[in-house]
Amino acid sequence: MPARTPAARLLFPALAGVAAAVVAAGAGTLAAALLASDASPFAVVGAALIDLAPPWAKDAAIALFGTNDKAALLTGVAIVLLVIAGAAGVLESRRPPWGQVVFWVLGGVGVLAAVTRANASMLAFAPSAIAAVAGVLVLRLLVRRLAAVDAGPSAADGPDEPDVAASTSASGPPAARQVPDAAGTRTPEATAVDRRRFLAWAGGATAVGLIAAWGGYAMQAGSRAVTAVREAITLPRPTSAASVPQGAELGIDGLAPVITPNAEFYRIDTALVVPSVEPADWSLRIHGDVEREVVLTWDELLALPLAESVTTLACVSNEVGGGLIGNAVWLGYPIRELLAQAAPGADADMVLSRSIDGFTASTPLEVLQDDAREAILAVGMNGEPLPPEHGFPVRMVVPGLYGYVSATKWVTELEVTRFDAASAYWTDRGWSDHGPIKLSSRIDVPRSGQPLSAGPVVVAGVAWHQHVGVAAVDVQVDDGPWRPATRATAISDDTWVQWRFEWDAAAGSHSLRVRATGADGEVQTSRQQGVVPDGATGLHERTVTVS
Numbered sequence: 001m002p003a004r005t006p007a008a009r010l011l012f013p014a015l016a017g018v019a020a021a022v023v024a025a026g027a028g029t030l031a032a033a034l035l036a037s038d039a040s041p042f043a044v045v046g047a048a049l050i051d052l053a054p055p056w057a058k059d060a061a062i063a064l065f066g067t068n069d070k071a072a073l074l075t076g077v078a079i080v081l082l083v084i085a086g087a088a089g090v091l092e093s094r095r096p097p098w099g100q101v102v103f104w105v106l107g108g109v110g111v112l113a114a115v116t117r118a119n120a121s122m123l124a125f126a127p128s129a130i131a132a133v134a135g136v137l138v139l140r141l142l143v144r145r146l147a148a149v150d151a152g153p154s155a156a157d158g159p160d161e162p163d164v165a166a167s168t169s170a171s172g173p174p175a176a177r178q179v180p181d182a183a184g185t186r187t188p189e190a191t192a193v194d195r196r197r198f199l200a201w202a203g204g205a206t207a208v209g210l211i212a213a214w215g216g217y218a219m220q221a222g223s224r225a226v227t228a229v230r231e232a233i234t235l236p237r238p239t240s241a242a243s244v245p246q247g248a249e250l251g252i253d254g255l256a257p258v259i260t261p262n263a264e265f266y267r268i269d270t271a272l273v274v275p276s277v278e279p280a281d282w283s284l285r286i287h288g289d290v291e292r293e294v295v296l297t298w299d300e301l302l303a304l305p306l307a308e309s310v311t312t313l314a315c316v317s318n319e320v321g322g323g324l325i326g327n328a329v330w331l332g333y334p335i336r337e338l339l340a341q342a343a344p345g346a347d348a349d350m351v352l353s354r355s356i357d358g359f360t361a362s363t364p365l366e367v368l369q370d371d372a373r374e375a376i377l378a379v380g381m382n383g384e385p386l387p388p389e390h391g392f393p394v395r396m397v398v399p400g401l402y403g404y405v406s407a408t409k410w411v412t413e414l415e416v417t418r419f420d421a422a423s424a425y426w427t428d429r430g431w432s433d434h435g436p437i438k439l440s441s442r443i444d445v446p447r448s449g450q451p452l453s454a455g456p457v458v459v460a461g462v463a464w465h466q467h468v469g470v471a472a473v474d475v476q477v478d479d480g481p482w483r484p485a486t487r488a489t490a491i492s493d494d495t496w497v498q499w500r501f502e503w504d505a506a507a508g509s510h511s512l513r514v515r516a517t518g519a520d521g522e523v524q525t526s527r528q529q530g531v532v533p534d535g536a537t538g539l540h541e542r543t544v545t546v547s
């Protein structure tokens with residue numbers, strides 16, 4: 001039996017490193033598909049390299065690879081990573097834990113590339129971090145397996161002996177690599193078994209990593225295709241454009257803008273992975289208790305006269321003072337027109353809208369038929385096609401109703417039925433089958449903990465009573481009287497309105513409270529109720545310290 005072969009000294013540790021890297025890549029890709037589609041480790045590192053590369057390098061890459069330049073870049077990144085991973089494996093087997101350190105550094109580069117991108121999502125750090133953890137775990141596991149191979153019959157007398165000693169003494173604890181006293185007594189057969197075992201583990205890890213990578217890639221393939229299609233869409237000009245009056249935006253620092261940018265718009269849905277719906281494959285079917293079924297394709301919808309409307313969406317799960325509310329300019333077509341074509345039966349009182357992913361919402365038929373309410377099938381949001389996470393290509397938007405009973409995203413079906421004959425997703429889970437949005441108001445500034453000095457302080461926020469309108473907003477400081485705040489110009493009764501209040505603040509700790517009054521005379525109640533089953537009530541209060 002020869003002394004330790006090169007295979008055992010270099011090839012096996014390198015294999016361990018490569019297998020760990022494949023697992024890391026698989027874990028990262030899968031995590032990206034599930035948690036942060038914008039932060040796949042390869043994609044973000046590739047994007048960062050493109051951003052950092054000097055212009056001559058970009059020109060050279062394009063000259064060399066043409067339109068395959070991005071594929072070439074990713075291949076290049078993958079090759080470099082595999083070489084580094086192999087080296088990390090060798091390093092880990094000789095100088096632990098330096099191989100692990102290499103994986104942490106690579107993960108760190110991925111995290112940095114992900115979180116520094118424009119509009120990075122909150123979980124952008126996760127895929128690369130998860131990749132690093134997975135890689136390190138597998139590297140340690142495999143190098144430990146390798147130690148068993150090394151502990152074979154030749155280990156005690158091979159030329160590597162000093163190497164072993166150096167590695168164990170240099171890194172303090174003997175880590176994964178140990179040379180048992182009994183090493184010399186092991187048979188070649190035992191070593192062969194250990195080798196096979198190591199190779200089985202390394203191969204198994206690689207296979208798991210590849211499957212995870214393939215799964216993650218496949219999950220995102222749909223979204224990549226849809227993103228490309230979406231970016232190529234030019235929406236038709238609205239037959240009537242939404243107008244946001246001059247005085248609607250108070251422009252106060254820290255106050256929610258009157259139109260919520262898409263990237264800041266809250267997102268609530270039950271979809272683990274954002275559904276990928278290609279417009280060419282999309283259609284809406286109106287059926288159930290109707291005289292004639294109506295089927296509408298994407299091209300047919302875009303050919304209809306589409307109008308803009310501004311509507312404030314709110315989630316029933318929004319706590320008093322919470323952020324699950326946003327206001328956008330929607331482009332769409334009135335649902336009442338389509339319902340008129342279908343001609344609902346006389347007994348029908350509800351439309352059960354269904355999403356491609358099975359989510360359903362129950363909307364009162366009369367609300368959707370109301371001439372005075374812009375209940376629409378929306379295709380545009382703030383001048384763009386709907387973002388995928390907000391329902392691309394088509395969703396419902398209904399002024400005055402919480403999202404869970406009206407705002408079905410990726411909508412594909414409207415079934416005309418009755419409240420006593422069918423129930424929707426959240427109704428089956430304990431929420432009310434009707435969900436009109438409750439009159440409410442919120443303080444945005446000053447923020448809690450914001451340093452304030454005595455004297456004039458601007459208090460500002462938003463108030464809403466969709467489809468009714470807000471007639472007044474009042475502010476109370478401590479136990480003082482309710483005093484009127486100034487309302488910005490309302491865009492319409494279907495949107496929130498900004499308000500501001502000049503407060504002459506005295507030093508000390510104070511509580512600020514806001515209360516809205518609807519155009520129907522309803523005064524926002526101070527009675528506190530949780531979000532279940534049909535929306536929270538109570539007054540938003542903020543405690544501030546003035547010095």
Ligand SMILES: Nc1nc2c(c(=O)[nH]1)N[C@H]1C(S)=C(S)[C@@H](COP(=O)(O)O)O[C@H]1N2
Binds near residue numbers: 268359410
């Ligand atoms: N397909 C689908 N549509 C859905 C939901 C969902 O879970 N699935 N959630 C609803 C809820 S509860 C709300 S509050 C709104 C939120 O819309 P947004 O994510 O665009 O803000 O979408 C509604 N539409």
Ligand SMILES: [Mo]
Binds near residue numbers: 316317402404
């Ligand atoms: Mo919601």
